[in-house]
Amino acid sequence: MSSIVSELAPYACDPTQTRGRLFSPGPSPTRSEYQRDRDRIIHSTAFRRLQHKTQVFLHHEGQHFRTRLTxxxxxxxxARSIARALALNEDLAEAVALAHDLGHTPFGHAGERVLHDKMADWGGFDHNVQALRVVTRLENRYALHDGLNLTWETLEGILKHNGPLIDEAGNPVGRYIKEGLPPGLDEIPVSEPLLLSSYASLEAQTAAIADDIAYNAHDIDDALRAGLLTLPQLMDVPLAGPIVREVLELWPDIDPSRQTHEIQRRLITRSIENVIVTSSSAIAMVEPANSDDVRNAGQSLIRFSNSLAEAELGLKRFLFENVYRHEDVMEPVRQGEAVVAALFDRYFEDGGLPGRWQEAADAAGSRAGRARVVADFVAGMTDPYALDEYARLFDARPDFR
Known part of the structure; x- marks a missing residue:
């Protein structure tokens, strides 16, 4: 199977056929529209902040664990590797992947849970919608407009890379069934509606499954490095177990760090190869003539095989029980939650936001508007900045060790 593709498939997103941007930036002689999106994301303030935002292990644990940026x-x-093999647009897949976590809070999912709870009276907090707020409203570096002025296809991918938000009748689907759609969707400035009932492009679906593969492989690596797991514990775990046994049989006496890396790379490679083969078959079955046929296919076409999907769910369950809910992870998580909750309450009730943020809160005109400004500000914080603000406001600093 060749990994080099010379031209795009007909169902890939063509940058010359984009549904456009809200503001025309003029032609570029050197870059496609999706390359421009990628570059705008990389140069954004929100992207740089990812280097100091928690992935799973908080920043104090050490400098070799993943952050949101890595x-x-x-x-x-x-995402680029999968897109290249499937003759998709690599630049769009990369742009969606680079932007998919821009709406995440400090202290990982712990901070998101707190903001969702604090915003319960005003529709909650959703990190995908927050990412859209970041790239359409909160980034404010350009002379002529707020936001990064990204193409419709990149915005669609940020919002819908995990699938539609509603069905054709307008009813929420998936995780939105219980609590309804997140607020603010009708306030996102876009060149055309984002078609909430359809799937996103294959490029966005590629970014989503790449996210899953990365989580699985790298959370194992970080958990082993942190001493939360041992290789023998993994020998009977779905998906990872056969690879662990294989590596330990081939190289029983090499350094454990080399064994771990070999396991990680094989897990990534086999997952990606499975996605490529399975997705190729799924696409061939549907025979989409263009990217709109992909959106209207009624199913995700970028996917694992049934057997690997089942094994992947088993691995996720194992990681949830043995890593994400491990006390060495949960204690710092609880402290991070307390920091985010205290900051939100202080800013919301007493003010004290810096500069333009306090001006925006005062001008909001309602408690709902004020709460959204506070949520925007807190969500944009890095872990260290949140701790510095907590120390400034409360004259205390949590000890995560």
């Missing part, structure tokens, strides 16, 4: 870079590399 995770994002790894996802983008995998």
């Amino acid at each position: 995770h994002t870079l790894e996802v983008s590399q995998m």
